[in-house]
Amino acid sequence: MPKNPGYRNNNNGPRKRQAQLDEQNPVVQAFRSYATELDAKHDRHERILKLSRDITIESKRIIFFLHSIDSRKQNKTKVLEEAQQRLNKLIEVNFRAIALELRNQDVYQFRAAYSPGLQEFIEAYTYMEYLCNEDNGENSKSISDWSALQLIMQYKVEAEKEKPVQEVGDSSMAGEEETAKAVEKFQFFVDPTEYILGVSDLTGELMRRCINSLGSGDTDTCMETCKALQQFYTGYISLNCQRARELWRKITTMRQSMLKAENVCYNVKVRGGEAAKCASFDQKPAEEADEGFF
Incomplete structure (x- = not known):
C-alpha cells in the first residue's frame, strides 16, 4: 500500500490529447x-x-x-x-x-x-x-564630408533581363528596353549622425600622432596636429548635444585628448628638445575644471 494515498503514478495515468492546429485557419x-x-x-x-x-x-x-x-x-x-x-x-x-x-x-x-x-x-x-x-x-x-563619403558608396548590380514581346519593325526599341532593365543601382546609406560620431573618434588618433611626432623629433607636426584638435573641439562644442548621450561622451573624451596634446606642445615650447624626455603626457584634467560651454 503506498505511503501517500493520494499519490498517483503519472506514467500510468491517462495522457492528455494534444490539440491539432488547423492550418487552414486564417489566424494560424x-x-x-x-x-x-x-x-x-x-x-x-x-x-x-x-x-x-x-x-x-x-x-x-x-x-x-x-x-x-x-x-x-x-x-x-x-x-x-x-x-x-x-x-x-x-x-x-x-x-x-x-x-x-x-x-x-x-x-x-x-x-x-x-x-x-x-x-x-x-x-x-x-x-x-x-x-x-x-x-x-x-x-x-x-x-571628406558626409555627402562626399556617400558618393563613393554607390553600387550597381545586374538585374534579371526581361525580354519584351518583339513585334515586327520594333527590334531597336526592344533592345533598348532590355538594356535599360539590365543594371540596377543601389547605395549604402551613410547616416549623418554616424558620420559625426565617427569623426569625433578621429581626434583620439590625432592626439596619438601628436605625441608620436614629438617622440620622433618632428615638432612642427606636433604643433599642427594640436591646432587641428583645437579646431575639431571648437566645432563640436558648438553643437546642441545636451540630450545626445553618446556624442556628449565622445566630446568629453575629445577634450581630454586635446588637453594632452596641448600639454605636449607646452613642453615643446618651454623645454625644447628635452620635452620628450621630461614631459608626462598622461595628466588628466581636474573634474572641477571649467570647460567653457556649460
Missing part, C-alpha cells in the same frame, strides 16, 4: 507568416553584424598601420597607398554586401548591427585623408 496562417518574417529579419541582422565585425577589425588594423608612418623612415607614401587600397576593398566588398542586405529594407531597423563598423571605418578613412592632405598647405588640410 497569419502567425506562420509573422514567424517567417521575423526569422528572415533575424538572419539578415546576424549577417550584417558579422560583416560589421569584419569592417571594425580591418579598420582598426588600418589605423594601427597608419600610425607606423615615421618621418625618419620616409615611408609615408607607401603606407598611405596601401591603406587606400585596403579601405577601397572594404568599400567594394564589405559595404557592398551590407548594401545588398539592406536593399528594399528599412535601414534604421538594422542600424545597431552596422553602426560600430561604420564609425570605425569613418575614423580610419578620415584619418587617412588627413594624412594625405597634411603636406598640401594649411588651407588644404581637410577630410
Whole structure:
C-alpha cells in the first residue's frame, strides 16, 4: 500500500490529447507568416553584424598601420597607398554586401548591427585623408564630408533581363528596353549622425600622432596636429548635444585628448628638445575644471 494515498503514478495515468492546429485557419496562417518574417529579419541582422565585425577589425588594423608612418623612415607614401587600397576593398566588398542586405529594407531597423563598423571605418578613412592632405598647405588640410563619403558608396548590380514581346519593325526599341532593365543601382546609406560620431573618434588618433611626432623629433607636426584638435573641439562644442548621450561622451573624451596634446606642445615650447624626455603626457584634467560651454 503506498505511503501517500493520494499519490498517483503519472506514467500510468491517462495522457492528455494534444490539440491539432488547423492550418487552414486564417489566424494560424497569419502567425506562420509573422514567424517567417521575423526569422528572415533575424538572419539578415546576424549577417550584417558579422560583416560589421569584419569592417571594425580591418579598420582598426588600418589605423594601427597608419600610425607606423615615421618621418625618419620616409615611408609615408607607401603606407598611405596601401591603406587606400585596403579601405577601397572594404568599400567594394564589405559595404557592398551590407548594401545588398539592406536593399528594399528599412535601414534604421538594422542600424545597431552596422553602426560600430561604420564609425570605425569613418575614423580610419578620415584619418587617412588627413594624412594625405597634411603636406598640401594649411588651407588644404581637410577630410571628406558626409555627402562626399556617400558618393563613393554607390553600387550597381545586374538585374534579371526581361525580354519584351518583339513585334515586327520594333527590334531597336526592344533592345533598348532590355538594356535599360539590365543594371540596377543601389547605395549604402551613410547616416549623418554616424558620420559625426565617427569623426569625433578621429581626434583620439590625432592626439596619438601628436605625441608620436614629438617622440620622433618632428615638432612642427606636433604643433599642427594640436591646432587641428583645437579646431575639431571648437566645432563640436558648438553643437546642441545636451540630450545626445553618446556624442556628449565622445566630446568629453575629445577634450581630454586635446588637453594632452596641448600639454605636449607646452613642453615643446618651454623645454625644447628635452620635452620628450621630461614631459608626462598622461595628466588628466581636474573634474572641477571649467570647460567653457556649460
